[in-house]
Amino acid sequence: MAKPVPRLTPDDIQRIIATAWDDRPPFDAVLRTHGLTHGQVVALLKRELTPNAYKVWTARTKSAAGSPARNARR
Template sequence: MKLPNFDPQTIDRIIEMAWEDRTPFDVIETQFGLKEKQVIVLMRQQMKESSFCMWRKRVTKRKTKHLNKREFIAGRFKSQNQKS
């Protein structure tokens, strides 16, 4: 699978977002144009095998990583004191 050429900072940000439990793959697709399968390929390329396996095990079937599987409407709590 061919992936776009990203600079190292962008790759780091995609990996960071993929590791975050509450950041869905749909957001990564919207921001960077990578579908879930492409994110998986990128993670496999950029990580050690053991780290990749640990990430895949965590992410598989995790409801928060897929917008259509979430049981809540808002992605996260937002304090009334927080600026928009």
């Protein structure tokens, strides 16, 4: 189970969401800049985004994570 998301300012939340919507897998970038783990990012976005936006984000994240890097290893 993921650690609870720490208290964040509205500005921090907006920056994390913007980083998460980036075209490459965002988890390493969020961890480096905000110290949040993969599970914390998922919990934060699930809480802050609309259900439809969250579904779109998860689909984008899954497809971005599997495209170039996965194909390069084959």
